[in-house]
Amino acid sequence: MTRSWTARLHETPRTRFEASTFAPKPAEERGLARDEVRLLVGTPDGIDHVRFRDLPDHLHPGDVLVVNTSATVNGQVDAVLDGDPVVLHVAHRLDDGDRVVELRTAPDAGRAILDAWEGAVVAVGDVRLVLREPWPSGTPSSPTGRGNRLWRASVRGDLDRQLDWNGRPIAYGYLDHRYPLSAYQTVFGFRPGSAEMASAGRPFTDALVTRLVAAGVHFAPVTLHTGVSSQEAGEAPGPEWFEVPPTSARLINGSRADGGRVVAVGTTATRAVESSVRGRHVIAGRGWTDRVVTPGDPPRVVDGLVTGWHDPMASHLLLVEAVAGPGLTQAAYDAAVAEGYLWHEFGDSALLLRR
DSSP: OOOOHHHHHHTSOHHHHHHHHBOOSOGGGGTOOGGGSEEEEEETTEEEEEEGGGGGGGSOTTOEEEEEOEEEOOOEEEEEETTEEEEEEEEEEOTTSOEEEEEEETTTOOSBOOOOOTTOEEEETTEEEEEEEESSTTOOSOTTSSOOSEEEEEEESOHHHHHHHHOBOOOOTTSSSOOOGGGGOOTTOOEEEESSOOGGGTTOOHHHHHHHHHTTOEEEEEEEEOOOOOOOTTOOOOOEEEEEOHHHHHHHHHHHHTTOOEEEESHHHHHHHHTTEETTEEOOEEEEEOOOOBTTBOOSSOOEEEEOOOOTTOTHHHHHHHHHOHHHHHHHHHHHHHHTOOBSTTSOEEEEEOO
């Protein structure tokens, strides 16, 4: 049996991959405008290396860009568990007011804490969170077999106020230092709710959006509030709240009927629109989605993807492969590694089109 492309990518020399390709800071801190990050354009005809501001040259009039309007919130805050300092990641607000949380080691949130327990109390200032059960409900222990990573927690006190006063954007150890919440917003984000940035939209600027509209490219806004992205190897994304408005559904369906391509800006936009597909059409919808796009359950509407670069073995890579196909995805990642593209939320981008 032929090995999967993710397995082959995993064999890339890890020291070079990890040490040299993680973007340590936003483009602006590297002397670039947001839309000056590198853009790899991958199609069945081959690979091109351009800048993100060249995106209009690679789309057609009538194409639709599906964009996520979710804005990033402060989701990381220092906390105490059983007398010991921890870092708390706060994600979704559930329908009954409970929150989805992740506990990570202090002070740098370097790894998940997997030995918490039901009934444990986490203190954030004067707020108390009680871990009720693993989330999603019925979740088995983590792929490592060491315990639960995400928890449903009841909240006693004003957690939002604590996050406003003392919280910060969720960040990980590959960044050179902390950056303000404004660095984690996109031009499309106006509905606060994402624990981590829907980062595929970050390189867009007002000027670039104007050029795309003038070139006949349409924009279909959707919303998907992201959870925490620090999944372990083999861990699928959890449920997330989404909305596809009627105007966007009509725009996507009309463009497809006229031969236009549907290009999702990020895995989040892909998940949102594919969660509202019935048959071969998009319908308006909202609520919690557990749809996971994979090669075994591929997209029915999305033809292409604007995306950042994901770690080997990350679950997001299965979505990328499902959209672009295994051959194009492998070629794109091989080229990105060879050319030194920068990974993660402040890194470079790709446009992958299967037709």
